[in-house]
Amino acid sequence: MKKVNRSVNGQHPSGKADRGLQITGLVATYGKSVAVSSLDLEIAGSEFVTLLGPSGCGKTTTLRCVAGLHTPTGGEIRLGGRRVYGDSVNVPPNKRDINMVFQSYAVWPHMTTLENVMYGLRAQKMDRAKARRKARTMLELVGLGDFEKRHATDLSGGQQQRVALARALATEPGLVLMDEPLSNLDAQLRARMRDEVRQLQKSTGTTVLYVTHDQSEALSMSDRVVVMRQGVIQQIGDPWSLYHRPANGFVANFVGEANVARGTVTEVGERTFTVSLPSLGAGTVFDVAISASEQPPGTGQAVSIVFRPEWVSVADDEQEEAVSRAGRNEVRATLLSSEFLGSHFERTYRAGEHELRVQAVTGPTSLPRQAGSEQILLITPDNLTWFVPESSAGGSSTGGGAAAEGIRESPTVTMRG
Numbered sequence: 494m495k496k497v498n499r500s501v502n503g504q505h506p507s508g509k510a511d512r513g514l515q516i517t518g519l520v521a522t523y524g525k526s527v528a529v530s531s532l533d534l535e536i537a538g539s540e541f542v543t544l545l546g547p548s549g550c551g552k553t554t555t556l557r558c559v560a561g562l563h564t565p566t567g568g569e570i571r572l573g574g575r576r577v578y579g580d581s582v583n584v585p586p587n588k589r590d591i592n593m594v595f596q597s598y599a600v601w602p603h604m605t606t607l608e609n610v611m612y613g614l615r616a617q618k619m620d621r622a623k624a625r626r627k628a629r630t631m632l633e634l635v636g637l638g639d640f641e642k643r644h645a646t647d648l649s650g651g652q653q654q655r656v657a658l659a660r661a662l663a664t665e666p667g668l669v670l671m672d673e674p675l676s677n678l679d680a681q682l683r684a685r686m687r688d689e690v691r692q693l694q695k696s697t698g699t700t701v702l703y704v705t706h707d708q709s710e711a712l713s714m715s716d717r718v719v720v721m722r723q724g725v726i727q728q729i730g731d732p733w734s735l736y737h738r739p740a741n742g743f744v745a746n747f748v749g750e751a752n753v754a755r756g757t758v759t760e761v762g763e764r765t766f767t768v769s770l771p772s773l774g775a776g777t778v779f780d781v782a783i784s785a786s787e788q789p790p791g792t793g794q795a796v797s798i799v800f801r802p803e804w805v806s807v808a809d810d811e812q813e814e815a816v817s818r819a820g821r822n823e824v825r826a827t828l829l830s831s832e833f834l835g836s837h838f839e840r841t842y843r844a845g846e847h848e849l850r851v852q853a854v855t856g857p858t859s860l861p862r863q864a865g866s867e868q869i870l871l872i873t874p875d876n877l878t879w880f881v882p883e884s885s886a887g888g889s890s891t892g893g894g895a896a897a898e899g900i901r902e903s904p905t906v907t908m909r910g
């Protein structure tokens with residue numbers, strides 16, 4: 494395989510654009526139906542970026558366009574600074590300096606493990622002895638040093654996928670595309686392989702574009718995650734930002750579980766703003782912390798408030814009297830159901846117009862709560878995040894520090910203790 498000229502035009506903010514991928518205005522269609530709509534994405538060299546989204550949102554199509562296996566309708570793709578698609582250029586797949594790892598292991602059955610890994614190196618005209626050494630090093634890296642003489646199909650699913658990984662990384666391509674590579678493995682092995690793939694990627698410095706619909710996989714493996722819906726990017730951010738600062742209701746609910754309630758800002762202070770949330774019950778008022786990195790909303794602005802099930806605590810009997818005097822950051826709720834899962838209860842409450850999900854951690858002396866009982870849920874200002882709901886995004890002069898719906902890049906996040 495011919496080596497790619499790595500000189501660069503467009504610079505990535507990290508300064509590593511010469512080894513990365515730049516996708517600009519990518520549009521992909523099947524007949525009249527649009528699978529990917531005006532997608533912009535920049536990946537730095539050695540970065541691990543994941544496309545995450547529900548089935549049919551356009552993840553695989555994006556990957557196939559980058560690989561050269563599907564011809565886009567518009568846009569530009571640059572790899573290592575070199576245009577591989579766009580402006581009448583359409584470099585064929587085998588000349589793009591890209592390797593792929595698929596869900597199906599796709600190892601060559603007639604070859605041994607070692608031959609599988611050597612294949613790409615030999616195709617690059619590397620001499621046999623050097624290719625063998627390199628392939629052995631890669632097999633060691635994926636923990637298959639003792640299996641080099643085995644036929645690849647005489648290996649377990651997890652081992653075959655390790656061969657596929659070693660083969661994809663051995664030639665040191667500019668980019669490795671991985672399409673749900675772990676989804677055929679059982680749950681335990683999948684969890685272990687997440688870590689192995691990530692370590693392998695880091696140790697080799699490979700640039701990876703990964704596809705999954707599994708949010709835990711995306712959060713645990715990636716430097717950055719791109720959340721997609723119906724061919725459109727909803728948010729790009731590091732895993733922490735996506736979870737703690739979702740840009741809209743879709744991201745809040747696709748990346749983890751979320752309670753989302755809409756309200757109106759009544760007051761803006763230096764460290765907190767106050768929001769009235771009558772849909773959670775008459776008189777419900779939350780103070781919401783303003784993090785250093787965000788611009789607060791304006792008074793009178795509509796905002797959607799987000800809180801995760803594990804950010805809520807349930808007042809015990811002693812607390813109840815005190816909190817009901819305070820009146821803020823509390824929700825009066827009726828317990829609908831409670832499921833004991835060992836480490837915690839998964840509970841559903843009714844509060845005003847909402848059904849709220851709550852994870853309640855308990856101890857040996859906790860008393861079980863009965864369905865139908867009234868309780869007070871507490872959510873501290875630090876455990877609330879927000880976004881500008883779609884219907885009011887753009888209509889406000891103040892904008893949102895938490896990304897407004899439709900805004901794609903996550904702001905830098907200040908970790909809240």
Ligand SMILES: Nc1ncnc2c1ncn2[C@@H]1O[C@H](COP(=O)(O)OP(=O)(O)OP(=O)(O)O)[C@@H](O)[C@H]1O
Nearest residue numbers: 523527528546547548549550551552553554555706
């Ligand atoms: N060969 C094809 N012909 C026609 N439509 C297609 C084809 N491949 C994909 N599509 C459509 O394009 C859209 C995006 O599909 P794509 O496979 O990219 O989604 P995905 O996010 O990878 O989904 P999954 O997680 O199920 O693999 C879907 O609506 C799908 O039905």
